[in-house]
Amino acid sequence: MNILLILAVVFGTLVLVRLANVAAIASKLSEENEAAEQESANRWNSIGMLTFLIVGLITMFYLINAYSPLMLPVSASEHGVAIDNLMSVNWIVLIITFLITQILLFFFAFKYKFNKNRRSFYFYDNNKLEAIWTIIPTVVLAALIVTGMREWNDITNKSDKMEGLKIQIYAKQFVFTTRYTGADKNLGKTNFRLITDANPIGVDSTDKASADDIISNELVMPKGGEIELVINSRDVIHSVYLPHFRVQMNAVPGMTTRFFFKPTMTTVEMQKETKNPKFEYVMLCNKVCGVAHYNMKMPVRVVEMDEYNKWLKSQPLVFPLATDSTTAAPTATIAAATTVLK
Amino acid sequence: MEVTPNKHIAHSAHDDAHGHADGHHDHDHDHDDNFWSKYIFTTDHKMIAKQFLNTAIFMAFLAMFMSLIFRMQLAWPDAKIPFLEDIIGKWGKDGKLDPGFYLALVTIHGTIMVFFVLTGGLSGTFSNLLIPLQVGARDMASGFLNALSFWFFALSSVVMLISLGVESGPASGGWTVYPPLSALPQAIPGSGLGMTLWLISMVLFIASSLLGGINYITTVLNLRTKGMMMTRLPLTIWAFFITAILGVLSFPVLLAASLLLVFDRSFGTSFYLSDIFIDGAPLDHAGGSPILFQHLFWFLGHPEVYIVLLPALGLASEVISVNSRKPIFGYKAMIGSMLVIAFLSFVVWGHHMFITGMNPFLGSVFVFTTLLVAIPSAVKVFNYITTLWKGNIQFTPQMLFGIGLVSTFITGGLTGIILGDSALDINIHDTYFVVAHFHIVMGSSAIFGMFAGVYHWFPRMYGRMMNKKLGYIHFWLTLIGLYGTFFPMHFLGLAGLPRRYYAFTSYESFDALININHIVTVFAIIGGLSQLIFLFNFYYSMRYGKKSVQNPWKANTLEWTAPIEHLHGNWPGALPEVHRWPYDYSKPGAPEDFIPQTVPFSETPESNTPHDQ
Numbered sequence: 001m002n003i004l005l006i007l008a009v010v011f012g013t014l015v016l017v018r019l020a021n022v023a024a025i026a027s028k029l030s031e032e033n034e035a036a037e038q039e040s041a042n043r044w045n046s047i048g049m050l051t052f053l054i055v056g057l058i059t060m061f062y063l064i065n066a067y068s069p070l071m072l073p074v075s076a077s078e079h080g081v082a083i084d085n086l087m088s089v090n091w092i093v094l095i096i097t098f099l100i101t102q103i104l105l106f107f108f109a110f111k112y113k114f115n116k117n118r119r120s121f122y123f124y125d126n127n128k129l130e131a132i133w134t135i136i137p138t139v140v141l142a143a144l145i146v147t148g149m150r151e152w153n154d155i156t157n158k159s160d161k162m163e164g165l166k167i168q169i170y171a172k173q174f175v176f177t178t179r180y181t182g183a184d185k186n187l188g189k190t191n192f193r194l195i196t197d198a199n200p201i202g203v204d205s206t207d208k209a210s211a212d213d214i215i216s217n218e219l220v221m222p223k224g225g226e227i228e229l230v231i232n233s234r235d236v237i238h239s240v241y242l243p244h245f246r247v248q249m250n251a252v253p254g255m256t257t258r259f260f261f262k263p264t265m266t267t268v269e270m271q272k273e274t275k276n277p278k279f280e281y282v283m284l285c286n287k288v289c290g291v292a293h294y295n296m297k298m299p300v301r302v303v304e305m306d307e308y309n310k311w312l313k314s315q316p317l318v319f320p321l322a323t324d325s326t327t328a329a330p331t332a333t334i335a336a337a338t339t340v341l342k
Numbered sequence: 343m344e345v346t347p348n349k350h351i352a353h354s355a356h357d358d359a360h361g362h363a364d365g366h367h368d369h370d371h372d373h374d375d376n377f378w379s380k381y382i383f384t385t386d387h388k389m390i391a392k393q394f395l396n397t398a399i400f401m402a403f404l405a406m407f408m409s410l411i412f413r414m415q416l417a418w419p420d421a422k423i424p425f426l427e428d429i430i431g432k433w434g435k436d437g438k439l440d441p442g443f444y445l446a447l448v449t450i451h452g453t454i455m456v457f458f459v460l461t462g463g464l465s466g467t468f469s470n471l472l473i474p475l476q477v478g479a480r481d482m483a484s485g486f487l488n489a490l491s492f493w494f495f496a497l498s499s500v501v502m503l504i505s506l507g508v509e510s511g512p513a514s515g516g517w518t519v520y521p522p523l524s525a526l527p528q529a530i531p532g533s534g535l536g537m538t539l540w541l542i543s544m545v546l547f548i549a550s551s552l553l554g555g556i557n558y559i560t561t562v563l564n565l566r567t568k569g570m571m572m573t574r575l576p577l578t579i580w581a582f583f584i585t586a587i588l589g590v591l592s593f594p595v596l597l598a599a600s601l602l603l604v605f606d607r608s609f610g611t612s613f614y615l616s617d618i619f620i621d622g623a624p625l626d627h628a629g630g631s632p633i634l635f636q637h638l639f640w641f642l643g644h645p646e647v648y649i650v651l652l653p654a655l656g657l658a659s660e661v662i663s664v665n666s667r668k669p670i671f672g673y674k675a676m677i678g679s680m681l682v683i684a685f686l687s688f689v690v691w692g693h694h695m696f697i698t699g700m701n702p703f704l705g706s707v708f709v710f711t712t713l714l715v716a717i718p719s720a721v722k723v724f725n726y727i728t729t730l731w732k733g734n735i736q737f738t739p740q741m742l743f744g745i746g747l748v749s750t751f752i753t754g755g756l757t758g759i760i761l762g763d764s765a766l767d768i769n770i771h772d773t774y775f776v777v778a779h780f781h782i783v784m785g786s787s788a789i790f791g792m793f794a795g796v797y798h799w800f801p802r803m804y805g806r807m808m809n810k811k812l813g814y815i816h817f818w819l820t821l822i823g824l825y826g827t828f829f830p831m832h833f834l835g836l837a838g839l840p841r842r843y844y845a846f847t848s849y850e851s852f853d854a855l856i857n858i859n860h861i862v863t864v865f866a867i868i869g870g871l872s873q874l875i876f877l878f879n880f881y882y883s884m885r886y887g888k889k890s891v892q893n894p895w896k897a898n899t900l901e902w903t904a905p906i907e908h909l910h911g912n913w914p915g916a917l918p919e920v921h922r923w924p925y926d927y928s929k930p931g932a933p934e935d936f937i938p939q940t941v942p943f944s945e946t947p948e949s950n951t952p953h954d955q
Binding site: 119137188241279282290 | 522526531588615616624661666669672674686697706713714717721723728731733737748753756762765766771773810830840842846848849864867879935
């Protein structure tokens with residue numbers, strides 16, 4: 001890597017040396033040479049335009065090809081696959097547009113270089129052409145808007161319809177914590193004024209629903225489960241970013257945000273898919289939240305349902321010692337209470 | 343057209359035309375040789391333009407230098423950067439960049455580039471220089487307010503520079519300064535005194551921008567010379583005019599957002615704060631919403647993108663037409679599309695907030711309005727391309743930058759269609775894809791427009807020519823540097839790499855991407871160093887450049903009818919009269935391939951069309 005740095009410095013120095021030469025030469029040029037000089041500049045720069053176009057396009061396709069193995073693997077969530085498909089459709093439209101416009105731009109620049117024996121075509125308006133390039137983009141964009149909105153509605157409208165497997169993600173400066181529901185399928189209320197070292201997310205112990213809540217420092221999800229992330233923050237804005245699942249939602253202090261999705265591949269399956277036995281999902285903080293923002297993350301695993309249940313049992317309750325208090329009723333009572341609530 | 347400038351004639355003519363405006367010009371010319379009145383407390387729009395430009399060049403180099411420091415950190419996170427400690431002191435101990443200062447660098451880089459370079463520098467320079475000269479006015483409607491606008495800008499720059507030196511560090515929550523991070527010094531050291539200075543600086547900046555904007559609008563509407571109908575204005579003026587309106591309508595909202603943030607920070611209010619537990623204690627703030635700030639910020643923030651971009655597009659329109667020796671294609675469509683873009687820019691701000699927890703239905707509305715922006719943008723692109731078609735292109739440096747602008751405007755604009763699609767935004771929001779997008783569409787295009795403007799109007803500003811060969815080298819290295827820096831960033835973003843990360847070393851899945859970061863940084867260094875060529879050329883030519891002729895590019899617009907020497911009032915005799923639109927290039931039948939706006943149709947029977955008169 002240092003070689004690159006040195007190369008860059010050497011290159012820069014060379015440029016500066018060359019520059020001084022050019023300035024010296026240029027100052028000697030007299031005015032008679034100006035027209036000839038401009039003609040030569042026109043020639044070289046128009047060739048430059050064509051060269052840039054060709055080399056640029058080749059480089060672009062080379063990079064797309066070379067970097068495709070580095071891109072995110074196939075989506076590990078149901079909606080993520082739809083997003084990826086939508087993305088592909090968009091890319092096709094955009095790359096075609098990109099090619100047409102850039103090729104016309106640089107090719108015309110190459111072709112119509114100055115010639116003193118020629119006049120430009122005095123062509124300043126044409127309603128038909130203007131209509132063409134207003135209507136075609138409109139139609140194409142209408143298609144993109146409609147498909148994009150449909151996808152967006154599918155992803156976001158779930159919050160009204162479904163009851164997911166609630167998992168709270170609680171963010172504070174540089175740590176994520178997760179909270180799972182117990183048998184009652186509900187998370188107890190939280191209040192930031194109740195936060196203590198022993199109760200880092202301020203769960204309200206007087207809320208019945210909190211008695212069987214489970215706390216963890218990793219995000220484990222069952223494959224095929226309808227997950228409802230319940231996202232909160234206690235200090236600044238963070239963002240829950242799960243790139244492998246095409247999931248992202250900000251964690252905002254003072255309000256609750258949600259994201260519904262369904263993981264479709266276990267960690268093991270993804271390891272096979274990526275042919276990388278060390279592959280692990282990850283959750284990152286993706287909204288600048290302080291000095292150690294770049295290290296704020298949480299391990300993520302997707303496992304089969306029975307393994308998930310087993311794992312959940314092994315995790316501590318939010319109020320592990322509260323068995324004798326009135327708030328933490330025996331499991332059977334909670335189950336009964338839940339039934340009543342429903 | 344060699345006219346000996348006669349200041350007394352100039353002033354009497356001036357006073358005839360604008361006797362109502364001011365008496366201070368008479369006062370001014372008595373002190374023409376005084377350094378203070380000529381360079382510092384001037385009210386002459388041409389000098390103010392130069393003040394803006396030189397300040398912006400200084401700020402741009404500073405911000406670019408910052409970007410090179412953090413680019414090196416990103417490419418070689420484990421390396422020790424030599425001399426770093428000598429440059430930035432305790433923030434670079436032993437050649438290691440401090441993670442907090444990294445955030446400060448990206449924050450101040452963004453702030454300086456967006457506001458001080460591409461808003462103050464671009465609009466400030468060229469609106470000031472060109473509005474009076476191209477509409478045929480003696481000066482701005484109010485020279486005093488104009489001078490005040492620059493001095494607010496200068497003061498604001500100074501405050502921003504001071505903030506770099508405070509002990510707890512400059513503002514470091516990103517240029518968007520989202521609270522609560524920016525409101526709580528407990529959350530990040532930069533939110534202490536550094537943030538206070540940032541806010542003071544922005545308030546001064548907004549004052550500067552409003553004073554400038556009001557002046558630009560008034561001048562365009564009221565001080566056009568005889569015959570200069572709105573439909574005969576060069577597209578540069580239309581662009582500055584629309585930009586000024588955008589600024590006047592949107593900057594006050596940023597002022598409101600900033601003031602509320604000041605209240606939250608210093609006076610215990612809770613506009614943006616609620617339910618916060620930090621530093622081992624709950625805060626008393628209750629009932630506010632951080633999302634409110636984002637709405638207010640982006641209500642400015644999105645029009646701001648066009649405040650940056652439209653002047654660049656206007657400059658490019660003029661430069662491309664002049665150097666293609668061809669009328670700009672679709673003059674009215676160009677104006678129309680700018681108006682549509684300007685209108686839409688006020689109803690798309692929510693696309694910055696798709697994943698903040700904003701109501702998803704609102705998200706859909708913003709997808710719709712956002713993607714509509716692509717239509718007028720496409721019209722503009724095709725009009726530029728058609729202007730080149732069958733043109734007769736003189737490859738001057740400004741023309742190259744004009745073509746470069748169209749190219750980056752296309753490249754960056756297209757990725758905007760992806761980011762504006764909320765469903766697709768979910769996974770690339772706040773990744774390097776966004777960084778790539780806006781640096782290409784807004785950063786590169788705007789700076790290309792600015793360079794095109796500087797090369798084209800340098801003779802108008804300094805009476806000398808910039809060196810073309812250096813200009814060519816500067817262009818090609820800049821073009822390659824910019825694409826080499828920002829194009830590979832798309833891949834980083836698609837691989838899920840978050841922006842504003844100090845290092846990626848603790849993420850194994852990102853290890854393979856370090857190669858891309860090397861490429862990006864090397865090209866950034868190339869692009870950065872090549873700006874030294876420009877710097878040299880600019881200041882060298884100012885002093886030693888070849889003397890300019892009055893109309894070096896054979897252009898039609900009014901500024902080239904004024905004498906090379908700068909004088910108050912611009913034209914020594916009466917103001918020029920305008921008889922035609924500014925784009926009569928290569929008109930069939932005309933002896934020359936250009937007909938200045940001052941030439942009446944009666945003098946050009948050979949080229950008149952039935953259409954004319």
